[in-house]
Amino acid sequence: xxxxxxxxxxxxxxxxxxxxxxxxxxxxxxxxxxxxxxxxxxxxxxxxxxxxxxxxxxxxxxxxxxxxxxxxxxxxxxxxxxxxxxxxxxxxxxxxxxxxxxxxxxxxxxxxxxxxxxxxxxxxxxxxxxxxxxxxxxxxxxxxxxxxxxxxxxxxxxxxxxxxxxxxxxxxxxxxxxxxxxxxxxxxxxxxxxxxxxxxxxxxxxxxxxxxxxxxxxxxxxxxxx
Numbered sequence: 001x002x003x004x005x006x007x008x009x010x011x012x013x014x015x016x017x018x019x020x021x022x023x024x025x026x027x028x029x030x031x032x033x034x035x036x037x038x039x040x041x042x043x044x045x046x047x048x049x050x051x052x053x054x055x056x057x058x059x060x061x062x063x064x065x066x067x068x069x070x071x072x073x074x075x076x077x078x079x080x081x082x083x084x085x086x087x088x089x090x091x092x093x094x095x096x097x098x099x100x101x102x103x104x105x106x107x108x109x110x111x112x113x114x115x116x117x118x119x120x121x122x123x124x125x126x127x128x129x130x131x132x133x134x135x136x137x138x139x140x141x142x143x144x145x146x147x148x149x150x151x152x153x154x155x156x157x158x159x160x161x162x163x164x165x166x167x168x169x170x171x172x173x174x175x176x177x178x179x180x181x182x183x184x185x186x187x188x189x190x191x192x193x194x195x196x197x198x199x200x201x202x203x204x205x206x207x208x209x210x211x212x213x214x215x216x217x218x219x220x221x222x223x224x225x226x
Contacts, residue, residue, distance in 0.1 A: 003033045011045035018048040025055040034062045041073035048076045059085030067093030069100040081108035092121040095129040106135035110143035120149040124157040133164040140171035153185040165195040
C-alpha cells in the first residue's frame with residue numbers, strides 16, 4: 001500500500017516525446033504515495049506528459065514535479081485529478097532558455113472529504129520565454145482546496161509572457177476553496193496575466209439546458225463535464 005517513485009525524463013536536443021503516467025487505485029485500501037517527476041528539456045526538444053491521478057478517498061499523496069527548459073524547448077503537461085484523497089501537489093521549474101515554453105492544463109474533481117493543495121511556481125529567465133498555467137475544477141460535498149500559483153519574471157527575461165488562471169465550479173455551499181495567483185517581476189517589457197474565479201452553476205444556464213428536454217441532474221452534469 002506504499003509507492004515511492006522517482007521518474008526522470010531527459011529530452012535530448014531536437015527530439016519529441018510523449019508520456020502517459022496514470023496512478024490508479026482499484027480497491028478501497030488505504031494507500032500512501034510519494035512521487036517525484038523530473039523533466040529536463042534540452043535545446044529544441046518537445047516533451048508532452050499526460051499525468052492522471054485516479055485513486056480513492058483513503059489515499060494520501062505527495063507529488064512533486066520539477067522541470068528545466070532550455071532554448072526553444074517546450075514542456076506541456078496535461079494534469080487530471082479524479083480521485084485524490086488528501087494530496088499535496090507541487091510543480092516548480094525554470095525556463096532558462098530563450099524562446100522556452102511551459103504549458104500546463106489542469107482539471108480536477110473533488111468530492112466527499114477530499115482535500116488538495118496545489119502549488120505552481122515558474123521562474124522565467126530566458127528572453128521571449130512563455131509560461132501558461134490554466135486549471136479548471138469542480139468541488140462538491142465537504143471538499144477543500146488551496147491553489148497557489150506564482151510566475152516570476154527574472155532579470156533577463158525581456159519580451160517574455162506568462163499567464164495563470166484557476167476557475168472552479170462549486171456544487172455545494174459546504175466546500176472550501178481558496179486561490180492565490182501571484183505575479184513577480186524584476187524585468188521590463190514583459191506581459192503577465194493572472195485570474196481566479198469561483199462560483200456556483202448559473203441558474204440561467206441550467207434553465208436553458210432543461211428547456212431542451214434534459215432533467216435538472218442531467219443539465220448540472222453537462223455543465224460539470226464541460
